Amino acid sequence: MSPSDRNDAVLAKYLDGELPQDQAIRIQQHIGECTPCAAEVAMLVSMKRGLHAADLFFSPSVEFRRKIQQQVSSKSRDKWNARLVWVFGLLSVTLFLSTVWLESPRRAPTFSEVADLHVNAIASSNPVDVVSTDRHTVKPWFQGRIPFSFNIPGLEGKEVALLGGRMVYLNQHPGAQLIFTVRQHKISTLVFQESSVPVGEVTNNGDVERRNGFNVAAWNESNLRFMVIGDADADEIRNLVHEIKSAN
Amino acid sequence: MRYSGFGFAAGFFRKMDPEFFEPLALPLFDSLYNFAHWLTGNQVDAEDLVQETYAKALKGFKSFQEGTNLRAWMFRILRNTFLTSRSGLMVHNTSSLEEEPERETLLAHGITPESVLLHSENEQLVLNALAALPVHYREILLLCEVEELSYREIAVVLSLPVGTVMSRLSRARNSLRRGLAQIMQALRSQHEPV
Numbered sequence: 001m002s003p004s005d006r007n008d009a010v011l012a013k014y015l016d017g018e019l020p021q022d023q024a025i026r027i028q029q030h031i032g033e034c035t036p037c038a039a040e041v042a043m044l045v046s047m048k049r050g051l052h053a054a055d056l057f058f059s060p061s062v063e064f065r066r067k068i069q070q071q072v073s074s075k076s077r078d079k080w081n082a083r084l085v086w087v088f089g090l091l092s093v094t095l096f097l098s099t100v101w102l103e104s105p106r107r108a109p110t111f112s113e114v115a116d117l118h119v120n121a122i123a124s125s126n127p128v129d130v131v132s133t134d135r136h137t138v139k140p141w142f143q144g145r146i147p148f149s150f151n152i153p154g155l156e157g158k159e160v161a162l163l164g165g166r167m168v169y170l171n172q173h174p175g176a177q178l179i180f181t182v183r184q185h186k187i188s189t190l191v192f193q194e195s196s197v198p199v200g201e202v203t204n205n206g207d208v209e210r211r212n213g214f215n216v217a218a219w220n221e222s223n224l225r226f227m228v229i230g231d232a233d234a235d236e237i238r239n240l241v242h243e244i245k246s247a248n
Numbered sequence: 249m250r251y252s253g254f255g256f257a258a259g260f261f262r263k264m265d266p267e268f269f270e271p272l273a274l275p276l277f278d279s280l281y282n283f284a285h286w287l288t289g290n291q292v293d294a295e296d297l298v299q300e301t302y303a304k305a306l307k308g309f310k311s312f313q314e315g316t317n318l319r320a321w322m323f324r325i326l327r328n329t330f331l332t333s334r335s336g337l338m339v340h341n342t343s344s345l346e347e348e349p350e351r352e353t354l355l356a357h358g359i360t361p362e363s364v365l366l367h368s369e370n371e372q373l374v375l376n377a378l379a380a381l382p383v384h385y386r387e388i389l390l391l392c393e394v395e396e397l398s399y400r401e402i403a404v405v406l407s408l409p410v411g412t413v414m415s416r417l418s419r420a421r422n423s424l425r426r427g428l429a430q431i432m433q434a435l436r437s438q439h440e441p442v
């Protein structure tokens with residue numbers, strides 16, 4: 001490199017440490033012999049020295065340093081992550097319990113709810129809305145009152161007799177309650193749509209179970225759920241269940 | 249020998265576990281803040297910029313390629329964040345990257361930038377001239393002279409080819425010389441008898 005073709009870019013690369021070692025050695029020798037290049041290098045060195053004053057010229061405040069340290073601290077992040085896990089966990093449990101609480105009546109009607117409907121009807125001064133022993137009177141009465149239809153067994157010559165029917169609600173869904181009598185015992189037969197009153201506590205195979213002094217039987221048929229409850233003997237309940245199953 | 253800082257240390261870790269972020273990134277805090285303050289020109293914007301930089305870096309740390317330079321990566325995040333910030337957009341909209349003459353007459357009344365730079369008491373004048381530079385010259389000078397990043401690392405930070413880094417660096421140095429000359433001229437004219 002001669003003084004006449006001074007290459008500032010090469011000199012800058014030399015001072016910036018960007019030249020390979022062999023080239024850097026050659027440039028170093030050249031600078032010792034070339035006044036213009038030596039002057040340019042001196043200028044660049046001076047500039048570098050002057051600009052070093054800009055290093056850490058601005059210092060962050062103690063508060064800001066602490067803020068960033070907390071922001072990137074793994075312990076701090078772990079603590080927040082743990083908090084988030086707890087919050088998320090609590091929210092999940094709350095959501096789950098809320099869902100269970102809201103959904104449970106519809107999904108699993110308790111025996112006590114069915115028993116209440118029976119007891120309420122028996123204790124009422126008007127246990128039935130339609131009073132008739134004639135199934136052809138009681139069944140049409142439900143038309144337009146409930147969103148389904150079912151058959152009522154003909155009980156001529158049987159010990160059990162139909163007293164009438166009423167409209168009831170379970171889990172906010174309309175259904176039919178038929179009141180039968182056998183001797184002095186009253187038996188309720190509750191009929192709902194299967195989808196609105198899924199299987200609850202009572203065994204759903206039509207077998208008679210004894211609960212709280214009541215004999216209870218439940219089963220599904222034709223997308224309907226039937227539940228029979230009363231304080232009559234288990235055999236009398238079983239006979240009624242058989243009659244209703246036969247009719248449907 | 250160019251400074252590589254903690255950047256290459258990151259290459260020893262096979263996975264960029266967030267646990268490593270704190271010991272690797274926190275030592276860069278002072279340099280990042282200094283750079284941010286030089287870019288934004290005020291403390292509030294610099295703090296916002298650094299805080300956002302650390303938040304972005306922490307979030308993207310898993311995607312950081314091991315073996316690459318964490319220092320350049322962090323400066324690149326900061327610089328990109330600055331460009332999209334309010335102050336960065338203002339700078340971007342008002343500055344020009346047009347080519348400037350490589351060499352030009354700088355001298356007047358016998359004052360040279362060299363004479364300024366050779367006197368340490370004129371340090372503040374150099375910083376004034378630096379602050380007065382367009383941001384694209386200021387940032388490349390800071391990355392090269394203050395942060396001592398290599399041309400390749402600067403290219404990563406600024407998303408430029410290495411050749412462009414060299415030419416812009418040259419123009420930035422010339423611009424700084426010219427700024428110094430103007431400052432000295434102004435000072436001299438103030439002290440000249442009327």
